[in-house]
Amino acid sequence: MTLLTAQVMLDVLHQGAFGALAAWGFGVLFNFDGRSLIWCSALGALALGIRTFALAGGWSLEAASFAAALAAGAVVALTSPQRGEGVDVVALAGCIPMVPGAFFGKAILGLFAVTAPAPAHPQEMAIFAIVAMTRVILTLGAIGAGLAIPTQMTRHRGF
Amino acid sequence: MAVAADPVVLRHRDLEKIANVALKVGRVLMECGARVSVVREGMRLAAKGLGANVVGERVGYASLTLTVGAGEETITRMIDVGPHGVNYRLDVAVRRYATQLARDGGAPQEVNETIDSLTRETPRYPLWMVAPATGLACAAFGRLLGVDGPAFLPILVAGGVGQWIRAKLHARRTNPCLIAAVIAFIAGAIGGFGARAAGSGSAETALIASTLLLVPGVPATNAQTDIMEGFPTVGSARAVSVAMIMVFATIGIWGAEAVLGMLP
Numbered sequence: 001m002t003l004l005t006a007q008v009m010l011d012v013l014h015q016g017a018f019g020a021l022a023a024w025g026f027g028v029l030f031n032f033d034g035r036s037l038i039w040c041s042a043l044g045a046l047a048l049g050i051r052t053f054a055l056a057g058g059w060s061l062e063a064a065s066f067a068a069a070l071a072a073g074a075v076v077a078l079t080s081p082q083r084g085e086g087v088d089v090v091a092l093a094g095c096i097p098m099v100p101g102a103f104f105g106k107a108i109l110g111l112f113a114v115t116a117p118a119p120a121h122p123q124e125m126a127i128f129a130i131v132a133m134t135r136v137i138l139t140l141g142a143i144g145a146g147l148a149i150p151t152q153m154t155r156h157r158g159f
Numbered sequence: 160m161a162v163a164a165d166p167v168v169l170r171h172r173d174l175e176k177i178a179n180v181a182l183k184v185g186r187v188l189m190e191c192g193a194r195v196s197v198v199r200e201g202m203r204l205a206a207k208g209l210g211a212n213v214v215g216e217r218v219g220y221a222s223l224t225l226t227v228g229a230g231e232e233t234i235t236r237m238i239d240v241g242p243h244g245v246n247y248r249l250d251v252a253v254r255r256y257a258t259q260l261a262r263d264g265g266a267p268q269e270v271n272e273t274i275d276s277l278t279r280e281t282p283r284y285p286l287w288m289v290a291p292a293t294g295l296a297c298a299a300f301g302r303l304l305g306v307d308g309p310a311f312l313p314i315l316v317a318g319g320v321g322q323w324i325r326a327k328l329h330a331r332r333t334n335p336c337l338i339a340a341v342i343a344f345i346a347g348a349i350g351g352f353g354a355r356a357a358g359s360g361s362a363e364t365a366l367i368a369s370t371l372l373l374v375p376g377v378p379a380t381n382a383q384t385d386i387m388e389g390f391p392t393v394g395s396a397r398a399v400s401v402a403m404i405m406v407f408a409t410i411g412i413w414g415a416e417a418v419l420g421m422l423p
Contacts, residue, residue: 018299025296029322030192030245030377031283048303089192089247092380101374101405102304102367108409109416144383152387 008056012049019048022097036090043072043094051098061100062138069095069146077150091147100139107132170232174211176267178227178236181205181213183274184257185223189240191250194381195390198223201257208260209267220396242335243400245377249281286326293372294319297346301368306354310365313353317369321346325372336407343370343411351419363421366412373408375401 023044027037047068054064076091110129114122185202193201195218202225203213211227219240226235256277260270284292297318298311306314321342328338350369355362379401386394416422 015303018302021299022296022303025292025294025299026376027247028284028289028292029296029372030247031249032247036247088194089245089250089377092377093247095380096374096376097300097303099374099376099379101371101376102364104374104405105367105370105409105412108406109413112409112413140379141383144380144387147380148384148387 008053011056012052015052016045016049019097020045023094026096027093030089030093032090032093039090040093043075043091044097046075047072047095048097061135062142065098065139066142066146068098069143070149071146073147073150077154080154088147088151095143095147098139098143100136103132103136103139107136170229171234173267174227174229174232174234175236177206177209177211178225178234179238180209180267180270180274181211181227182223182225182236182238183271184253185216185218185225186238186240187253187274187278188250189218189223190243191247191253192243192245192377192381193250193254194388195385195393196388197254201254204257204261205270208257208262208264209270210264218390218393220393220400242329243378243397246281246283248283249277252277252281286323289326290319290323291315293322297321297350297368297371300371301365304364304368306361306364306368307359309357310350310354310359310361310368313357313359314350314365314369316353317346317350318372320349321369322372336403339373339404339407340411340414343373343408344414345411346370346372347412347415348418351415351421355419362419363416366415366419366421370408370412373404375404 020041021044024037024041027040032040050071051061051064051068054067055061059067072091072094076087080087107129110125110132113119114125114129119125181202184205185198188198188201198218199216202216202223206213206225206227211229214226214228214233216226217224220243222237222239224235224237226233228234253274256273265273294315294317298315301310301314324345325338325342328341346369347366351362351366354365359365378397382394382397382401384394385391385397413422
């Protein structure tokens with residue numbers, strides 16, 4: 001399969017490793033215990049790995065984020081009976097590195113630039129800001145839907 | 160001649176205690192970052208364990224209302240909800256306790272004390288560990304966004320300093336939007352300046368990555384889940400608060416870019 005090139009695999013490893021690291025850091029911030037930190041790091045690696053692989057296959061960021069969140073949510077939903085309460089939060093933390101906060105910042109900064117007294121290219125800046133904001137909304141929606149679907153299908157109440 | 164106590168009034172007093180304790184369970188869960196369905200379930204389990212039925216509940220962003228009943232009698236009580244955060248271990252401890260309470264039963268006073276004790280004694284990581292871990296998360300986020308090697312350490316330091324100051328401001332009960340603007344400015348300026356000084360070719364992205372500790376990822380996804388699960392009021396309130404935090408964070412980023420001469 002042409003998708004499985006060495007470069008793609010390196011990218012997947014790179015993004016997976018830093019996704020795990022980011023999820024671990026946010027896990028500490030969210031006061032996860034040691035075992036849950038391992039789980040959320042693993043889910044971060046899984047989610048970022050899948051998203052990178054899907055992006056390499058030509059998927060959009062939104063579709064790739066949905067697939068990654070769905071996989072993380074499914075792993076949690078399938079293993080939740082063994083791991084008890086609050087597992088939904090672990091899946092969510094694993095997906096935090098995919099939240100497009102930087103896009104949101106760029107969108108707002110783009111809007112600031114458009115409203116400057118004499119913007120150089122107002123139409124281009126406005127389109128840039130709108131595109132960035134649209135991507136934020138759609139990507140967040142994709143992550144939320146991907147996480148929610150397995151939980152809703154298994155009717156796991158979080159207790 | 161002694162006046163016999165009114166059994167209806169007495170029962171109402173019992174129900175009031177049950178409602179207040181169940182609301183306390185809901186408040187802790189809400190403040191720990193639980194979604195609305197979990198908060199409702201927590202209150203329901205607590206009320207059930209104490210011998211009452213939940214007749215109805217209203218979960219708002221800043222307050223909770225609960226009506227509990229036993230037989231023909233009902234009582235409605237309300238409680239304020241404090242600042243929303245994320246505290247996984249306390250959240251799990253309270254969920255577990257609510258489940259146990261529904262199974263084994265208990266008395267309101269005892270439950271009240273247990274919730275207080277869980278809130279006080281559930282372990283938290285010390286700030287000297289949380290701050291570097293948050294910095295590391297920002298630096299890893301930076302790598303995911305494509306920053307180069309020299310920018311990694313400056314982002315780590317900037318994110319760590321940002322988290323340290325955020326914790327101090329939070330302890331002083333500073334407004335969350337103001338915290339977002341201040342931390343975005345400080346962390347962004349440190350990260351952007353540090354990355355540039357380290358010879359990074361991605362100082363602008365490093366500046367933004369240094370502020371990513373502010374991205375309210377849990378409330379953002381909870382907002383959507385709440386709406387999906389049939390609670391659009393809280394979901395919308397969460398979404399608006401997320402947007403406000405991000406707008407203030409962007410003002411801080413804009414300030415840091417202006418100071419470092421990075422504005423387009």
